[in-house]
Amino acid sequence: MRRKRSEFMHKVVIHKAGGYEQLKLETHPMPKPGDRQVLIRTHSVGVNYADICVRLGVYESARRFVGWPITPGFEYSGWVEEVGRAVRHLKPGDPVFGVTFFNGYSTHVCVPVDLVWPKPQELDFDAAAGFLAVHLTAYHGLLQNVVIRPSMKVLVHSAGGGVGSALVQLCRLHDLQVTGVVGASHKVEYVRQLGANAVIDKSTQPLWDEARRLCPEGYDLVFDANGPETLSQSYAHLKPTGKLMVYGFHTLLPKYGGRISHLKAALELLKMPRFNPLSMTTDNKGVVAFNLSFLFGRTDLLQAAVNDLTTWVEAGHVQMPRVRSFALAEVAKAHRALESGETTGKLVLRTAPLSPSELSG
Known part of the structure; x- marks a missing residue:
């Protein structure tokens, strides 16, 4: 019935x-x-x-x-x-x-x-x-926004999260060399198991020193949803022709308490980098930003x-x-x-x- x-x-x-x-x-x-x-x-x-x-x-x-x-x-x-x-x-x-x-x-x-x-x-x-x-976000960022080639060097922030986990796997599937960044030691092995070639634990390691040591010539792609906390350095660590892929601004928002600290958000907004097209042309680098809901x-x-x-x-x-x-x-x-x-x-x-x-x- x-x-x-x-x-x-x-x-x-x-x-x-x-x-x-x-x-x-x-x-x-x-x-x-x-x-x-x-x-x-x-x-x-x-x-x-x-x-x-x-x-x-x-x-x-x-x-x-x-x-x-x-x-x-x-x-x-x-x-x-x-x-x-x-x-x-x-x-x-x-x-x-x-x-x-x-x-x-x-x-x-x-x-x-x-x-x-x-x-x-x-x-x-x-x-x-x-x-x-998360997988549509990762796919769109990696495979519908840029042209990839085998052995490209990729840095993925928040590699233990949903989009980060998907990005690590898609990079591995397409023969890219991927370095994952995590914010806690218990996430390191998980990201390695997903296929990352290297993992930076920024809770115990200096993030950008490690990023430079692992890839001194700079990265072809950096995926960053952190916001002002890392965007400037993410851009600085690109190689010529590299692309900074932006799909979020998590550091603008609180991690605990469930509410926005408007003072903190205002201060973080003041730190937001401004990417000048003239400088980007001279640096031979690019910035690509996207939002899946649009x-x-x-x-x-x-x-x-x-x-x-x-x-x-x-x-x-x-x-x-x-x-x-x-x-x-x-x-x-x-x-x-x-x-x-x-x-x-x-x-x-x-x-x-x-x-x-x-x-x-």
Whole structure:
């Protein structure tokens, strides 16, 4: 007998910028998919640093396109619940994963059919939920923004995190020489296992002395989501024709406490390097900056990336980083863990049926 479709779903809603207390678990009406949309009953949803930026009110695409209230979350795994009239290649019950322009922290998401793909058998639902955002970011940065050649020297900051883990593996897959930077000693062996040729532990080693010792001629590519703390030196350690790849500004935000220190952020902004095109021409170096959430309209790029990434996963060339799961009602705990800087790999929220006590708070 076919299961009766629920009229309600549960999702995390943020009504104004702030700390963990702004993450409210609420009950809302179930959406109805349009002609080219798919309704997904989620199993798990990925947690990314961008979600913290959304909660703090500093994520540009959230402010520009959504405003308050907002449900964060860019990625999910689960099963097709219902399809629109124009959808032909998916049917109810199919296991899928995909990306969404916000709204991921929910038991159900309604998304365009172009942003949903069959879940690879090699990934369980938790792994699939935490796969796409970081791997699409890494793929776009490395393979859709620059021309790579074997044996290029690459420096990856935050190599133990989600995007960093993906970058290390994609560099290894394409015969690049990759040095990973980590902020804690317990992450060193993990990054080595992912395939890094060398790992710098900046908690015990002088970062830039080690970076220069390992690659005295300079790096072809440096991936940096730290912000003012490292951007200037990252650029300085490029070789001629090198590219600085910028996709975040984590040091502008707090690592503990769940709130922005506006004084600290203002001081950090004053340290933000200004890259002069005339100087860059003379140095023969470049800076490339990107944000995955502004790429969702380029389904051609996303489709090409997912096709390659899925092929590599199925062939065993790319492994999923470590995954740590939390219940949807533990969303504040997940944000706190990610802000701590102590995690490796990916965090996900499981959206299994919620108990009355969880729904009440």
